[in-house]
Amino acid sequence: MKKVAGAEQSHPLFRQVYELVLNRMERGEWKAHDKLPSIRLLAEEIKVHRLTVFKAYRRLTEDGKVYVKDKSGYYVSAESVCYEDVEEGAVVSSYLLSNSLSDIQRNPVKYQFSQALIDPNLLPNLYLSDYVKKVFDLYPKVMGTYSTVQGDDELRESLSRHFREHHRLQLSAEELLITSGAQQAINLIAKIMLGPMDTVLVERPTFGVAMDIFRLEGARLIPVNITPSGYDLDEVEALMAKHKPRMFYMNPTHHNPTGYTVPAWQRKLLVELAERYRCLLVEDDPFRDIYFGKKPPLPFFAYDTEGWVIYISSFSKYVAPGLRICAVACRFPFMERLITAKSLADNGTPLLNQKIFLHYYTSPRLQQHLGKLRIALQVHKEIMEEELLMAGWEWTAPKGGLNLWVKLPDQLSAEALFRKSIEHSISFVPGEICDPLGELKSWIRLSYSFANEVLLREGMQRLTALARTL
Amino acid sequence: MKKVAGAEQSHPLFRQVYELVLNRMERGEWKAHDKLPSIRLLAEEIKVHRLTVFKAYRRLTEDGKVYVKDKSGYYVSAESVCYEDVEEGAVVSSYLLSNSLSDIQRNPVKYQFSQALIDPNLLPNLYLSDYVKKVFDLYPKVMGTYSTVQGDDELRESLSRHFREHHRLQLSAEELLITSGAQQAINLIAKIMLGPMDTVLVERPTFGVAMDIFRLEGARLIPVNITPSGYDLDEVEALMAKHKPRMFYMNPTHHNPTGYTVPAWQRKLLVELAERYRCLLVEDDPFRDIYFGKKPPLPFFAYDTEGWVIYISSFSKYVAPGLRICAVACRFPFMERLITAKSLADNGTPLLNQKIFLHYYTSPRLQQHLGKLRIALQVHKEIMEEELLMAGWEWTAPKGGLNLWVKLPDQLSAEALFRKSIEHSISFVPGEICDPLGELKSWIRLSYSFANEVLLREGMQRLTALARTL
Numbered sequence: 038m039k040k041v042a043g044a045e046q047s048h049p050l051f052r053q054v055y056e057l058v059l060n061r062m063e064r065g066e067w068k069a070h071d072k073l074p075s076i077r078l079l080a081e082e083i084k085v086h087r088l089t090v091f092k093a094y095r096r097l098t099e100d101g102k103v104y105v106k107d108k109s110g111y112y113v114s115a116e117s118v119c120y121e122d123v124e125e126g127a128v129v130s131s132y133l134l135s136n137s138l139s140d141i142q143r144n145p146v147k148y149q150f151s152q153a154l155i156d157p158n159l160l161p162n163l164y165l166s167d168y169v170k171k172v173f174d175l176y177p178k179v180m181g182t183y184s185t186v187q188g189d190d191e192l193r194e195s196l197s198r199h200f201r202e203h204h205r206l207q208l209s210a211e212e213l214l215i216t217s218g219a220q221q222a223i224n225l226i227a228k229i230m231l232g233p234m235d236t237v238l239v240e241r242p243t244f245g246v247a248m249d250i251f252r253l254e255g256a257r258l259i260p261v262n263i264t265p266s267g268y269d270l271d272e273v274e275a276l277m278a279k280h281k282p283r284m285f286y287m288n289p290t291h292h293n294p295t296g297y298t299v300p301a302w303q304r305k306l307l308v309e310l311a312e313r314y315r316c317l318l319v320e321d322d323p324f325r326d327i328y329f330g331k332k333p334p335l336p337f338f339a340y341d342t343e344g345w346v347i348y349i350s351s352f353s354k355y356v357a358p359g360l361r362i363c364a365v366a367c368r369f370p371f372m373e374r375l376i377t378a379k380s381l382a383d384n385g386t387p388l389l390n391q392k393i394f395l396h397y398y399t400s401p402r403l404q405q406h407l408g409k410l411r412i413a414l415q416v417h418k419e420i421m422e423e424e425l426l427m428a429g430w431e432w433t434a435p436k437g438g439l440n441l442w443v444k445l446p447d448q449l450s451a452e453a454l455f456r457k458s459i460e461h462s463i464s465f466v467p468g469e470i471c472d473p474l475g476e477l478k479s480w481i482r483l484s485y486s487f488a489n490e491v492l493l494r495e496g497m498q499r500l501t502a503l504a505r506t507l
Numbered sequence: 508m509k510k511v512a513g514a515e516q517s518h519p520l521f522r523q524v525y526e527l528v529l530n531r532m533e534r535g536e537w538k539a540h541d542k543l544p545s546i547r548l549l550a551e552e553i554k555v556h557r558l559t560v561f562k563a564y565r566r567l568t569e570d571g572k573v574y575v576k577d578k579s580g581y582y583v584s585a586e587s588v589c590y591e592d593v594e595e596g597a598v599v600s601s602y603l604l605s606n607s608l609s610d611i612q613r614n615p616v617k618y619q620f621s622q623a624l625i626d627p628n629l630l631p632n633l634y635l636s637d638y639v640k641k642v643f644d645l646y647p648k649v650m651g652t653y654s655t656v657q658g659d660d661e662l663r664e665s666l667s668r669h670f671r672e673h674h675r676l677q678l679s680a681e682e683l684l685i686t687s688g689a690q691q692a693i694n695l696i697a698k699i700m701l702g703p704m705d706t707v708l709v710e711r712p713t714f715g716v717a718m719d720i721f722r723l724e725g726a727r728l729i730p731v732n733i734t735p736s737g738y739d740l741d742e743v744e745a746l747m748a749k750h751k752p753r754m755f756y757m758n759p760t761h762h763n764p765t766g767y768t769v770p771a772w773q774r775k776l777l778v779e780l781a782e783r784y785r786c787l788l789v790e791d792d793p794f795r796d797i798y799f800g801k802k803p804p805l806p807f808f809a810y811d812t813e814g815w816v817i818y819i820s821s822f823s824k825y826v827a828p829g830l831r832i833c834a835v836a837c838r839f840p841f842m843e844r845l846i847t848a849k850s851l852a853d854n855g856t857p858l859l860n861q862k863i864f865l866h867y868y869t870s871p872r873l874q875q876h877l878g879k880l881r882i883a884l885q886v887h888k889e890i891m892e893e894e895l896l897m898a899g900w901e902w903t904a905p906k907g908g909l910n911l912w913v914k915l916p917d918q919l920s921a922e923a924l925f926r927k928s929i930e931h932s933i934s935f936v937p938g939e940i941c942d943p944l945g946e947l948k949s950w951i952r953l954s955y956s957f958a959n960e961v962l963l964r965e966g967m968q969r970l971t972a973l974a975r976t977l
Contacts, residue, residue: 053702059522085785157651165650166643173636180635180827180863181627217687221853233523234555250851255523357650361857381720382852383691387831387860393650 054085054093059102062113073103073111147462148496152487153293153439155355159413161406165357165397172392184388186380188215188364192395196364199398204325205339206348208366214375217386218361219323219351223247223286225378226319226347229371230283231256238276238285238316242442242471242480244293247286247321260473261285263292265433267299270306277314284317290333291324294471294482295442296435301334308337311345317371323351326407328437329415344368353394355410356403362386362394414439417485417493424497428504439486442468445479445504452478453507454500463500524555524563529572530703530725532583539585543573618933618966623763623909623954625825629883631876635827635867642862654858656850658685658834662865666834669868674795675809676818678836684845687856688831689793689821693717693756695852696789696817696835699844700753701726708746708755708786712912712941712950714763717756717791730943731755733762735903737769740776747784754787760803761794764941764952765912766905771804778807781815787841793821796877798907799885814838823864825880826873832856832864884909887955887963894967898974909956912938915949915974922948923977924970933970 058079061067073079076094080087094111097103103111172179187193193210200206216222223246231237233255239248241260248258259280261273267289276282289299299307311318320337338348344367351363365375379385397403421441425432431444445451451467458464468480488496528549531537543549546564550557564581567573573581642649657663663680670676686692693716701707703725709718711730718728729750731743737759746752759769769777781788790807808818814837821833835845849855867873891911895902901914915921921937928934938950958966 052704056526154653155651157648160648160651162648162651166647169643170640173639177636178627178630178632180639180829181625181630181632182829183624184829217853217857220851224852232553233527234553246851246854253851359650359652359654359858361853361855381690381716381723382694383687383831384716385831387687387857388829389863390857390859393859 054079054083054089055096057083058093058097062102067113069113069115071113072109073113075110146459146464148492148499149464149487150483150485150496150500151464151466153482153484154358155410155414155439155486156489158489159410160355160357161397161402164402165393168397168400169393172389172396175396176388176392179389179392182388184215184385184391186385187376188213188386189388189391189395192391193364195395195399200350200366205335206366212366212368212372214365214367214372214379215386215391216363216365216379217383217390218353219321219349219363220246220250221361221382222349222351222363222365223319223321224250225375225382226284226349226365227251227254227256228378228382229374230317236280236282238273238280238282238287239473240287240292241473242294242468242477243286243473244288244321245466245470248473251286256283258473263295263297263299265295265297267297267303268307270303270310273307274310274314277310277316281314282316284319285311286319286321287337288321288323289337290322291327291435291438293324293438294440294466294468295433296438296440297433298333298436304334304337305340308340308346311341312343316345318346319349320346321349321351323349323354324438325350326352327355327411327414327439329411329418330436333437338366344371347371352398355407356397357394360390360394362390414486417488417490420490420493421483421485421497424494424501428501430501439484441483441485443481443483445481447479449504449507450478451481454481454504457503457507458500461499461503463496463503465500521559521562521566524549524553524559525566526703527553528563528567532572533704537583539583541583542579543581543583545580616929616932616934618962618969619957620953620955620966620970621934621936622957623952624828625880625884625909625956626959628959629880630825630827631867631872634872635863638867638870639863642859642866645866646858646862649859649862652858654685654855654861656855657846658683658856659858659861659865662861663834665865665869670820670836675805676836682836682838682842684835684837684842684849685856685861686833686835686849687853687860688823689791689819689833690716690720691831691852692819692821692833692835693789693791694720695845695848696754696819697721697724697726698848698852699841700787706750706752708743708750708752708757709943710757710762711943712764712938712947713756713943714758714791715936715940718943721756726753728943733765733767733769735765735767737767737773738777740773740780743777744780744784747780747786751784752786754789755781756789756791757807758791758793759807760792761797761905761908763794763908764910764936764938765903766908766910767903768803768906774804774807775810778810778816781811782813786815788816789819790816791819791821793819793824794908795820796822797825797881797884797909799881799888800906803907808836814841817841822868825877826867827864830860830864832860884956887958887960890960890963891953891955891967894964894971898971900971909954911953911955913951913953915951917949919974919977920948921951924951924974927973927977928970931969931973933966933973935970 067073076087076090080090094103098105102114104114106112192215193213196213197208197210200208227250231251231254235256236259237251237256238261239258240263251258259276259282261268261276291298318337322336325333336348338346348366349363353360353362425443430446432441455467466482468477469475471482485493537543546557546560550560564573568575572584574584576582662685663683666683667678667680670678697720701721701724705726706729707721707726708729708731710733721728729746729752731738731746761768788807792806795803806818808816818836819833823830823832895913900916902911925937936952938947939945941952955963
């Protein structure tokens with residue numbers, strides 16, 4: 038059969054250029070009465086024929102999105118820009134194909150407070166290196182063999198026992214998937230759960246990369262405030278009822294970036310809300326074992342009987358982050374779909390990494406290491422807090438995790454401080470990056486886990502001194 | 508600010524529903540004169556307000572994509588469906604969220620002819636295990652350290668030298684990205700290149716998982732026949748002119764599943780076509796070093812001066828597949844976007860795996876190992892061919908790779924043979940899975956690389972005997 042008349046307008050290329058221009062206008066990249074790039078320039082940028090751009094511009098003009106002025110070019114119509122009401126919770130944010138957090142962290146600085154990573158000197162490197170040699174004796178063909186897509190059976194068996202004993206999670210090995218780091222886990226979950234226009238609840242503030250991942254799937258983000266006392270459950274219920282979100286991405290234990298922990302009583306109630314509103318809770322839990330004082334409450338997953346929680350446990354962070362091992366716990370049917378997504382993403386995490394991790398994780402050395410690590414990190418935290426106190430900055434002391442969430446003095450903008458700091462080889466994360474609304478411009482995240490004690494004190498003194506000059 | 512008048516039609520929600528309906532019609536999910544789902548049903552399915560669906564349907568009606576009949580509902584206009592002629596190559600295929608190839612390979616069988624993997628006994632396991640211990644002496648903190656997103660600098664430097672010397676590829680380390688296996692590379696490329704309705708040229712037959720990945724991004728697949736003498740370039744040019752594909756996914760050297768190799772003269776011409784039609788060539792090249800006789804022609808990438816080839820080199824397959832190391836070569840601006848996609852996917856391949864690979868790859872042992880491996884695989888291939896010859900099945904002897912592409916005798920269906928074989932613990936890949944059109948029902952792919960010589964002979968004798976009973 039032949040193409041029918043009128044098919045031109047449904048031509049994929051034509052339509053995509055049309056959409057692309059409209060998108061950029063709606064996201065505010067091109068504002069009302071801005072001049073659009075010339076046909077030649079846009080055609081080169083997006084690698085399509087000029088005629089295609091011409092057709093798209095012409096149709097945009099016909100549709101009133103764009104107007105032509107004095108034959109000098111195409112301009113954005115006021116009507117084509119869409120303003121959203123922030124009070125209603127829906128958020129449109131520009132997804133620039135750049136990853137702001139990793140851009141910041143790429144700056145090589147002397148005083149590194151932007152990385153929520155642990156100083157490699159605090160990790161059991163030497164012990165692990167010796168240990169690895171045993172792995173090759175036990176599994177001589179480990180480098181010639183693929184893992185199963187879901188992850189090594191022995192590792193999943195061992196982790197399901199660990200979760201049962203330590204976190205009271207009723208889990209079988211079949212309910213665990215091994216991924217290459219928590220970020221991959223978030224990515225796979227987003228892939229199976231989200232499509233364009235789906236809504237996702239996210240904490241405000243939250244992990245910036247997670248927002249990027251959700252937006253890339255076309256989802257809309259709805260913020261849920263997190264405070265030292267947890268969430269406002271009435272607010273959460275109202276948002277669930279109104280927006281029918283597909284999921285709530287949360288980091289409820291020693292939360293990134295704030296360090297806050299959601300109390301046990303809220304966990305139980307929230308799982309009930311999740312069931313009632315059929316909203317999946319995605320519980321990202323990388324800081325559980327880094328507590329100063331008593332253990333945090335059980336994971337949400339422990340309260341869930343109906344399968345509405347997916348649990349991401351990326352314990353490798355404080356053992357061997359370079360191995361990139363993470364476990365995702367969830368029930369059927371989510372697990373089946375996650376395995377398919379993992380299969381297409383990379384066909385399984387390398388077996389070697391899983392076997393190395395397994396052997397250290399089940400050794401008695403792990404608990405010894407964790408005990409020492411907690412003390413070291415608490416010392417780090419206290420150094421940072423001493424300097425903050427002297428500077429008169431405000432924060433809520435966290436009970437665990439790797440970060441302080443700090444309110445800058447009035448009239449001091451995080452952006453101005455950041456620009457100045459980078460010149461002096463100090464980096465941190467401006468609060469804006471953690472905010473689904475792109476505000477929180479007088480907050481910053483300071484990580485105390487990466488720099489050593491000397492650099493920590495020195496860098497904090499320099500940072501607070503810099504702030505006084507602004 | 509308040510919403511401005513006229514913004515309704517450019518509202519993202521409205522437009523996305525409009526697009527979604529159009530997409531489903533164009534893909535043939537909803538065919539000409541089908542009744543569309545009711546406004547209520549669609550609103551529930553995609554979780555938007557009914558009014559939004561109503562507006563989208565109304566606009567679709569105005570645009571002639573949809574018509575209203577007797578007030579009973581909305582129907583698909585004949586004009587809005589884009590019929591493609593199968594003879595001309597366009598294919599509409601539903602993406603079922605299941606991964607047929609990995610399902611087949613998951614069957615534990617004695618005679619494993621479905622895995623295009625190398626028998627772990629043919630890999631340098633022991634030597635590598637010893638070697639790994641040196642890695643820890645050189646990089647004692649390797650497990651505590653993340654790699655950069657793009658991949659370890661030392662590995663990329665070393666690989667760019669290797670590619671320059673061995674394959675005459677002019678490449679800098681900045682033009683290489685390390686991924687966790689070729690499958691991840693294909694996935695990342697699909698993510699940055701493809702959107703709904705984009706067209707992709709794929710060989711017929713081709714790698715089934717790649718088709719799954721492209722379909723998951725919503726792309727339409729257009730088959731290009733591959734024969735022992737390569738492509739029909741007139742056919743390729745006609746398809747490029749007609750469908751304006753975003754890319755051509757190809758495996759031109761010891762092709763999977765057929766083993767065919769595209770000749771050098773076609774490589775040069777095809778790169779010119781790619782430039783002319785602005786169609787990216789995605790060259791997947793995992794079998795380059797497995798040749799029996801003389802070396803294959805240079806990669807397409809070597810002929811490309813304008814940046815229209817992305818080269819996927821997954822050499823880890825015949826060294827240490829368990830490490831999952833793959834290199835992707837491409838030019839700016841694709842590289843920049845690939846790094847962003849990799850950053851969101853998993854934030855970088857584990858450093859340990861990269862360092863292990865680096866040290867073996869640059870050692871003189873690699874070429875020795877490859878020399879031995881080629882001989883061993885050629886012996887495997889010849890055993891399989893002897894049995895095929897006796898059975899009177901047809902195939903074209905490949906000059907390299909891991910597979911034979913076999914035409915079954917008339918009246919024997921691959922599906923019937925497959926069902927019977929699995930009962931007798933023999934597995935292979937039915938041709939249908941490799942076919943973008945889902946046909947080729949009397950072809951099968953037999954991998955000779957995984958089973959050892961004894962099992963290979965025994966399994967082939969049993970398979971051909973089984974076929975005679977059908």
